[in-house]
Amino acid sequence: MSEKAKLQEILARIEAANAAYHERDAPEISDAEYDAIRREAEAILAVHPEWRDMAGALAEVGARPASGFKKVRHRTPMLSLENVFSGEEFEEFWRGKKRFLGYGGAWEFVAEPKIDGLSISLTYEGRRLVRAATRGDGAEGEDVTANILTLDVPRALPEDAPDFIEIRGEVYMTKADFMALNASQERQFANPRNAAAGSLRQLDASITAKRKLSLFAYAQGETSTPVAETHWEYLATLRRWGFLVNPLSKLVAEDGAEAFQDGIGTQRAALPYDIDGVVYKVNDLRLQSRLGFVGRAPRWACAWKFPAEKASTVLEDIEIQVGRTGALTPRARLKPVNVGGVLVTYATLHNEDEIARKNVRIGDVVELQRAGDVIPQILRVLKHGGGPAFKFPDHCPVCGSLAVRTDDDVVRRCTGGLSCPAQVVERLIHFCSRGAFDIEGMGEKTVQEFYEAGWLHNAADVFTLPGHEAEIAAREGWGPVSAAKLSAAIAARREIGLERFIYALGIRRIGENNAKLLARHYGSYAAWKAGMEAAVVIGSDARLELGSISGIGPAIASDLAAFFAEAHNLQTLAALEREVRVLDAASAAAVDSPFAGKVMVFTGTLSMARPEAKARAEALGAKVTESVSKKTDFVVVGEDAGSKAKKAAELGIRTLTEEEFREMAGF
Numbered sequence: 200m201s202e203k204a205k206l207q208e209i210l211a212r213i214e215a216a217n218a219a220y221h222e223r224d225a226p227e228i229s230d231a232e233y234d235a236i237r238r239e240a241e242a243i244l245a246v247h248p249e250w251r252d253m254a255g256a257l258a259e260v261g262a263r264p265a266s267g268f269k270k271v272r273h274r275t276p277m278l279s280l281e282n283v284f285s286g287e288e289f290e291e292f293w294r295g296k297k298r299f300l301g302y303g304g305a306w307e308f309v310a311e312p313k314i315d316g317l318s319i320s321l322t323y324e325g326r327r328l329v330r331a332a333t334r335g336d337g338a339e340g341e342d343v344t345a346n347i348l349t350l351d352v353p354r355a356l357p358e359d360a361p362d363f364i365e366i367r368g369e370v371y372m373t374k375a376d377f378m379a380l381n382a383s384q385e386r387q388f389a390n391p392r393n394a395a396a397g398s399l400r401q402l403d404a405s406i407t408a409k410r411k412l413s414l415f416a417y418a419q420g421e422t423s424t425p426v427a428e429t430h431w432e433y434l435a436t437l438r439r440w441g442f443l444v445n446p447l448s449k450l451v452a453e454d455g456a457e458a459f460q461d462g463i464g465t466q467r468a469a470l471p472y473d474i475d476g477v478v479y480k481v482n483d484l485r486l487q488s489r490l491g492f493v494g495r496a497p498r499w500a501c502a503w504k505f506p507a508e509k510a511s512t513v514l515e516d517i518e519i520q521v522g523r524t525g526a527l528t529p530r531a532r533l534k535p536v537n538v539g540g541v542l543v544t545y546a547t548l549h550n551e552d553e554i555a556r557k558n559v560r561i562g563d564v565v566e567l568q569r570a571g572d573v574i575p576q577i578l579r580v581l582k583h584g585g586g587p588a589f590k591f592p593d594h595c596p597v598c599g600s601l602a603v604r605t606d607d608d609v610v611r612r613c614t615g616g617l618s619c620p621a622q623v624v625e626r627l628i629h630f631c632s633r634g635a636f637d638i639e640g641m642g643e644k645t646v647q648e649f650y651e652a653g654w655l656h657n658a659a660d661v662f663t664l665p666g667h668e669a670e671i672a673a674r675e676g677w678g679p680v681s682a683a684k685l686s687a688a689i690a691a692r693r694e695i696g697l698e699r700f701i702y703a704l705g706i707r708r709i710g711e712n713n714a715k716l717l718a719r720h721y722g723s724y725a726a727w728k729a730g731m732e733a734a735v736v737i738g739s740d741a742r743l744e745l746g747s748i749s750g751i752g753p754a755i756a757s758d759l760a761a762f763f764a765e766a767h768n769l770q771t772l773a774a775l776e777r778e779v780r781v782l783d784a785a786s787a788a789a790v791d792s793p794f795a796g797k798v799m800v801f802t803g804t805l806s807m808a809r810p811e812a813k814a815r816a817e818a819l820g821a822k823v824t825e826s827v828s829k830k831t832d833f834v835v836v837g838e839d840a841g842s843k844a845k846k847a848a849e850l851g852i853r854t855l856t857e858e859e860f861r862e863m864a865g866f
């Protein structure tokens with residue numbers, strides 16, 4: 200059966216299940232089965248986003264809520280590691296193992312940085328990736344195949360790979376991508392590990408696709424034929440098969456572990472990703488199998504953890520920042536202090552209640568910690584400085600409006616709305632940011648600068664900036680070239696997909712995920728707006744419809760209604776309508792991409808199957824052809840490419856590596 204026919208069949212089953220459940224209130228299949236078929240459909244759609252408009256049943260109002268992911272039992276359990284925290288404990292651990300084996304030789308270890316992410320097991324059957332599962336409780340995890348397909352992991356293994364093999368590794372997000380993600384949304388992840396887990400465990404895999412996740416492979420599960428005799432050789436094999444293996448991994452002798460530990464400890468702060476220690480594994484796999492397991496951990500490996508990075512310093516001030524939704528967030532300004540190689544000047548204080556709970560006051564000496572978390576946390580007060588208890592402001596420090604807390608909210612919010620400059624600037628920054636209008640050059644600094652120049656009062660004013668091009672060119676730090684570039688970047692964004700448009704408005708609790716649900720449900724800007732305006736009335740059919748969209752619910756519906764109840768928001772929308780064209784949900788992807796309307800050719804061997812590459816490009820608006828001609832815009836060149844790559848070079852056509860193609864395509 201073709202993939203498309205399979206999808207159609209699954210969708211028909213979902214539709215029937217929806218009807219049985221809702222219309223007849225007589226479910227015919229279990230929740231687990233229902234989730235499983237939904238996941239199957241999502242997995243196909245992750246590879247063929249162009250078929251999403253067939254998938255109405257998935258987004259149907261009142262579709263059965265997906266209670267989660269399909270459960271997967273691991274053939275070989277996914278274990279944890281015993282931790283040691285010092286050289287003495289490390290030696291003691293391995294002395295015990297020599298006693299256990301009656302082994303008199305010296306160990307040879309493979310030392311690998313212990314990545315702070317989430318572990319994943321990839322199953323290949325017939326050398327094709329068939330399943331990806333989280334660790335779960337070690338025995339049973341969740342099926343995240345559709346999500347993992349959005350990462351750069353081999354879909355297929357070469358001929359020399361076993362027929363059946365489980366490969367394990369860690370999915371992680373870099374510190375930089377974690378910061379960028381938090382900066383782009385209201386939901387704040389505490390650290391890159393949480394961000395990676397939250398991004399991977401999305402029922403809608405297209406959200407995972409937008410997050411930058413990677414996987415370091417480092418362990419084996421079950422295999423039909425052994426792959427190597429040593430772990431080091433196993434890692435080399437994984438590299439050859441196309442997996443990313445941590446380049447800092449190293450063979451170390453027994454007496455070399457301490458030096459390695461120190462060396463990695465020194466590099467830790469500068470690494471692009473978080474690590475919390477080093478894993479030492481016995482290299483010889485025969486020795487590994489003789490050592491075996493105790494409880495839930497192997498005897499052949501241990502994790503030598505770094506001590507938590509703590510320091511103490513003086514809290515110089517508590518500053519209140521105002522976000523785009525008016526949230527007043529406190530942060531501690533500290534006397535600069537070095538914590539594990541990073542100079543720290545700010546720490547988070549979370550919210551008003553946290554300050555009271557810890558009784559933190561200006562002038563206190565506080566203890567802080569960076570443990571996996573990029574942003575340090577204040578653990579406790581070591582010594583009070585004699586200052587008064589901190590009084591959280593009840594007025595916005597930026598505009599002076601009243602700041603209030605409603606019952607269900609730990610956050611105090613400024614009531615100034617768009618008369619509050621902090622909210623306006625933050626909203627404008629959000630409006631121009633990557634997941635929203637994505638206007639190159641309109642970062643924080645520029646938005647602030649033009650706001651202060653008096654050119655930006657609301658979002659629609661962004662599109663009037665080209666009218667100030669001459670004045671911009673004359674400003675310090677600008678010139679005719681950069682001003683013209685900015686005008687061009689703005690002009691390029693006068694068409695936008697509905698979901699990005701909704702997200703760009705910065706409505707409370709409408710992040711990318713919810714924007715997508717709304718866009719899919721309403722389809723067009725006109726339908727969405729009409730629905731929202733009608734939903735302002737509590738109890739109206741439109742409000743009920745909105746609240747019953749799976750994933751939206753009544754609380755978010757009331758946030759949306761609140762936005763539409765404000766006259767100035769309606770004015771902004773009317774002004775935006777004059778400046779931009781909002782495309783219907785279905786055609787959005789094809790217009791936002793650099794491949795829209797372009798003619799493309801794929802040649803050579805790619806890591807993804809050719810039909811997938813073609814489908815991805817077409818979904819982004821490209822026309823894919825077989826042969827290179829003067830009309831070709833891009834040639835994506837895989838390995839061992841032959842005459843087509845040569846012809847592209849002769850004709851001066853732009854060639855892309857697979858990696859560049861993926862980057863531009865955003866997956």
Ligand code: IVH
Nearest residue numbers: 278279280311312313314318417418478497
């Ligand atoms: S080996 C049976 N190697 O640490 C051994 N684990 O505390 C299985 N981890 O659940 C794990 N980097 O999530 C191994 N290079 C590495 C690792 C690593 C990170 C994580 C993994 C595991 C946890 C155990």
